[in-house]
Amino acid sequence: MTNAINRAKYIAMDKRAQILLKTLVEHYISDGQPIGSRTLLQHSGLDVSAATIRNVMSDLEQLGFIASPHTSAGRIPTQKGYRLFVDSLLTVQPLETQAIQQLKSGLSSPNPTELIASAADMLSQLTQFAGLVMIPKRKRVAFKHLEFLPLSETRILVIIVTSDGNVQNRILMAEKKYSQSELTQASNYFNANFSGQTFEEVQQKLHIELQQMQSDMNRLMAAALEASSKAVDSNKDGVVIAGERNLLQVDELSTNVSSLRKLFEIFERRTSLMQLLDNSQRAEGIQIFIGGESGYLPLDECSMITAPYEADGQVVGTLGVIGPTRMAYERVIPIVDVTAKLLSNALSNN
Structure with a gap:
């Protein structure tokens, strides 16, 4: 065991082994074909014999x-090989000026919701993989004003205004016809008793007070509160995903129906993605998850690159890219990094 550890350290520190592994990974990412010793001899720049190349490759293979x-x-790189490559051997390329301008143009909306969606689209377009952005968790918002307006005998429009200026409209299907005076009474009651309180506080107090009100008005108030809560927390999925279908064009995934099914189940449920993004939010800078090492993405054929983004100096979410392990990390990493910085600037300036 000790010999294996020492040998692993030697290989990790040996410059020749590093060069050969770096050359192998780069060529495999480029063309997707197993790399032989002759190709490595031609492209590594090392002045060694073919026998030496084969010996080092044998050592690297034994070490996984x-x-x-x-x-x-x-040979092809393993998950362990990719990890050593991205941690120690990768040379990240600066993002092209054209790509930076494309990102700046796409992240110019004054609407935070549109900015989040645009960031996911930009990540997908620039990488041709799946882009995803965690939606910032909304702060505890206070209720400011509510108004009921009749649309028909049983359809009622509820206009909800929150303390942060957000306005939401919801339609209620009532069990009976309410007069304009009844709707005005309900609006006045809400506004007089609950303005300035969070929806959680309103829900607790209203539950007790509704027991003392008329049953018909009780149902209307309960429906209004439910609609208000949904309006404030309308982004229940918590993550915007764009470009999932790009992964159908990836050879390693498209030829494995089982892997594709698992991946799209993750996109559909989103719970695992949310947990992974939430954990990444607590870390600093770029995070790279290769294969199944994250514990949330069960596919050895996939990698995920994430970065946190901010608003007014506070980390509010995470964005990233999901693609094959055989991706051009040196290009995808700066795309994720720059997108996070530009999104942070856009959100902070709104």
């Missing part, structure tokens, strides 16, 4: 950094 697929004479 590379593997031989099927009967091929070439």
